[in-house]
Amino acid sequence: MAKDFYGDLKLGILGGGQLGRMMIQEAINFNVNIHVLDPDKNAPCRLLCNKFECGSLSDFDTVYNFGKDLDLITIEIEKVNVDALEKLEQEGVQVFPQSRVIRLIQDKGMQKQFFKQNDIPTSAFQLISSKDNLQNTSIAYPFIQKLRKDGYDGKGVKRLNSPLDIPEAFAEPSIVEELVDFEKEIAVIVARNDKGDVKTFPMVEMEFNPVVNLVEFLISPSTYSEEIQQKAEEIAKKIACDLQIVGLLAVEMFLTKSGDILVNELAPRPHNSGHQTIEGNAVSQFAQHLRAIFNLPLGDTSTRQHAVMINLLGEDGFEGLAKYEGVEEILSIDGVYVHLYGKKYTKPFRKMGHICIINENRELAITNARKVQEIIKVKA
Amino acid sequence: MAKDFYGDLKLGILGGGQLGRMMIQEAINFNVNIHVLDPDKNAPCRLLCNKFECGSLSDFDTVYNFGKDLDLITIEIEKVNVDALEKLEQEGVQVFPQSRVIRLIQDKGMQKQFFKQNDIPTSAFQLISSKDNLQNTSIAYPFIQKLRKDGYDGKGVKRLNSPLDIPEAFAEPSIVEELVDFEKEIAVIVARNDKGDVKTFPMVEMEFNPVVNLVEFLISPSTYSEEIQQKAEEIAKKIACDLQIVGLLAVEMFLTKSGDILVNELAPRPHNSGHQTIEGNAVSQFAQHLRAIFNLPLGDTSTRQHAVMINLLGEDGFEGLAKYEGVEEILSIDGVYVHLYGKKYTKPFRKMGHICIINENRELAITNARKVQEIIKVKA
Numbered sequence: 238m239a240k241d242f243y244g245d246l247k248l249g250i251l252g253g254g255q256l257g258r259m260m261i262q263e264a265i266n267f268n269v270n271i272h273v274l275d276p277d278k279n280a281p282c283r284l285l286c287n288k289f290e291c292g293s294l295s296d297f298d299t300v301y302n303f304g305k306d307l308d309l310i311t312i313e314i315e316k317v318n319v320d321a322l323e324k325l326e327q328e329g330v331q332v333f334p335q336s337r338v339i340r341l342i343q344d345k346g347m348q349k350q351f352f353k354q355n356d357i358p359t360s361a362f363q364l365i366s367s368k369d370n371l372q373n374t375s376i377a378y379p380f381i382q383k384l385r386k387d388g389y390d391g392k393g394v395k396r397l398n399s400p401l402d403i404p405e406a407f408a409e410p411s412i413v414e415e416l417v418d419f420e421k422e423i424a425v426i427v428a429r430n431d432k433g434d435v436k437t438f439p440m441v442e443m444e445f446n447p448v449v450n451l452v453e454f455l456i457s458p459s460t461y462s463e464e465i466q467q468k469a470e471e472i473a474k475k476i477a478c479d480l481q482i483v484g485l486l487a488v489e490m491f492l493t494k495s496g497d498i499l500v501n502e503l504a505p506r507p508h509n510s511g512h513q514t515i516e517g518n519a520v521s522q523f524a525q526h527l528r529a530i531f532n533l534p535l536g537d538t539s540t541r542q543h544a545v546m547i548n549l550l551g552e553d554g555f556e557g558l559a560k561y562e563g564v565e566e567i568l569s570i571d572g573v574y575v576h577l578y579g580k581k582y583t584k585p586f587r588k589m590g591h592i593c594i595i596n597e598n599r600e601l602a603i604t605n606a607r608k609v610q611e612i613i614k615v616k617a
Numbered sequence: 618m619a620k621d622f623y624g625d626l627k628l629g630i631l632g633g634g635q636l637g638r639m640m641i642q643e644a645i646n647f648n649v650n651i652h653v654l655d656p657d658k659n660a661p662c663r664l665l666c667n668k669f670e671c672g673s674l675s676d677f678d679t680v681y682n683f684g685k686d687l688d689l690i691t692i693e694i695e696k697v698n699v700d701a702l703e704k705l706e707q708e709g710v711q712v713f714p715q716s717r718v719i720r721l722i723q724d725k726g727m728q729k730q731f732f733k734q735n736d737i738p739t740s741a742f743q744l745i746s747s748k749d750n751l752q753n754t755s756i757a758y759p760f761i762q763k764l765r766k767d768g769y770d771g772k773g774v775k776r777l778n779s780p781l782d783i784p785e786a787f788a789e790p791s792i793v794e795e796l797v798d799f800e801k802e803i804a805v806i807v808a809r810n811d812k813g814d815v816k817t818f819p820m821v822e823m824e825f826n827p828v829v830n831l832v833e834f835l836i837s838p839s840t841y842s843e844e845i846q847q848k849a850e851e852i853a854k855k856i857a858c859d860l861q862i863v864g865l866l867a868v869e870m871f872l873t874k875s876g877d878i879l880v881n882e883l884a885p886r887p888h889n890s891g892h893q894t895i896e897g898n899a900v901s902q903f904a905q906h907l908r909a910i911f912n913l914p915l916g917d918t919s920t921r922q923h924a925v926m927i928n929l930l931g932e933d934g935f936e937g938l939a940k941y942e943g944v945e946e947i948l949s950i951d952g953v954y955v956h957l958y959g960k961k962y963t964k965p966f967r968k969m970g971h972i973c974i975i976n977e978n979r980e981l982a983i984t985n986a987r988k989v990q991e992i993i994k995v996k997a
Contacts, residue, residue, distance in 0.1 A: 243939075243940075243941040243944065243957060244938075244939060244941075244957075244959075244961065258645065262642050262645055265638065265642055265665065265959070266954075266955060266956045266957060267955075267957060268941075268957040268958075268959050284665075284666065284667050285645065285664075285665055286664065287664050519951070519952065519975075528948065533944075533945055533948050534945065534948045534949035536948070536951075537951040537952065541921065541922075542921075558624075559623075559624060560623075561623040561624075561648075564623065564913075565913055565914065568908065568913050568914045568916070569914035571899070571916075571917040572899065572917065574646075575646060575647075576646045577623060577624075577646060577647060577648040578648075579624075579645070579648050581624065595899075
């Protein structure tokens, strides 16, 4: 970076949630001035930055005015006004990831087309502009319908089992995707800086709980064969290079029962599937993101110990001022690290924090994670 | 802790320097509300807390008023108004470390008497109230004279070689100490919570540079025999128990050429000799301090890898707005972690940050530390 930046550089973060919060914990080491924009006046970052601005991330003027005196802008959520970012880029503000990358990733249809154009393996799909299109898709039932924009954490996704489900389908622009009969959901986080250096974190696995039908644990590193891991990491690197992204890119993938890898979705920022890097890897995803956007040498991503990450979700049936139960008890287990996100209010399944469980032994890490999961609760 | 504290608890930190800053980086994970008092309006913590108050740490009213609405107060510097803390304790505010511990440690004479009363090995000494006392001390020349109060980082310490040096001696209340012909300076950090649980970090060594006559590196863990390490750790534990301190205690010691250990000084807080725990140990000294003062189970202190810590000092001959040279270059070495302290202005030998160098191989960690030391500079 041309600018002498330790101490002077003004870094703006669009979004003031937990990802921004953990980014700030790391950015403190770099002496940068941090400005945060978030619509929630109680956002987790509100008290940890040089300037916190409460405002809409999707409003052109708000984003433009927030950014115009900054040196560098990054995001912790991709639902932001990209036109404002594009104008800021034209006026000389650095925006990493670049506005064109955010624009592409905001739209799941464009993501899919990008995969196709770049020979990146992904499930068969079709773009849908209205419910009428659903009558004659090329994709066989059952299939998945996803809204092209604004879906997250399972929202904006439906399974259609037969034409009888069409009345319940989304009417907005969407994609339909072949249902993948996967063996495992996997993810690779990759970083790229402006010099073009690219580095991946080791592949991780999501452990699914069939009873509650949810991803329960994230486990790092994977125990799949070296070949599969390498293939997943190569795909992530290729995407980062094809996009020429600057910053972090989380690549969520399916490992199919036949051993193929299909890319599911991208997130151009630190990601839930990389939280365990804080304790489990030589550098964390947050440190790596900062190194990438500051155009510094990328850090060592190697795994130090087995890590299991659990999201700490608001307990079902509780809404209001958050109360945490069991923190003291889980901290008596060695290798348990608690990260609370500073959210004042809980609601069912809201991400209130995460717990990372580290151990030299993979099975012991998983056993401890199960214990932790039974003990800790967020109520109101 | 009786109070349901995640989110509600108001934690006050007396002092807003780098130790407070690193404590906050860790405290973010616990959701506590942080209030900081520091006389410098540009203090490193100023932008990282719920409330920053600029004021004197040694003024009774300032400290009392700062603390009276808080739940828990801790320190990152021991030069604070202890009378105010004592009154706050009487009124029900928790103060950890306790005011009586801070009062004792503030006075090097009382520290020495405490060692003597509790059979803690330390060098021979004598309390001195005026220069006249120096004429007939029981300690043989050459000896060390230390001010009883307010010395730090080598300030307030003089070597007297013969009675001819008396005119240059300190006139204030002081101690004279036998000069210890030590083999190595060592340190152990110990934590104790209010339940009485006690845990030490592994013993560390200071590597002295005879050319510049300064401690150059801190190396963790030590390579001395198990017996010596255990002895040092037992001494640290005994002191924590004798003091009944709640919080962290850094115990600086001399290992003599005959293999004895003599306690030099105490610091009742996170300490420069524990910075390498951030990357080098399972929990950091900052996390451990918070666990101790929150009365949570103490964390696993075991060493993960060899660590060398270098203080990043303001270059001699430069004063003014700090400029950092070489950060990019040292970050290209794997296992190098930079911590800048957010200080706007540099001056010769001011602590501006620290670098931690981690490696599986001790010699390689030291080699890399030497490289880092040659490259990085803080100028103006």
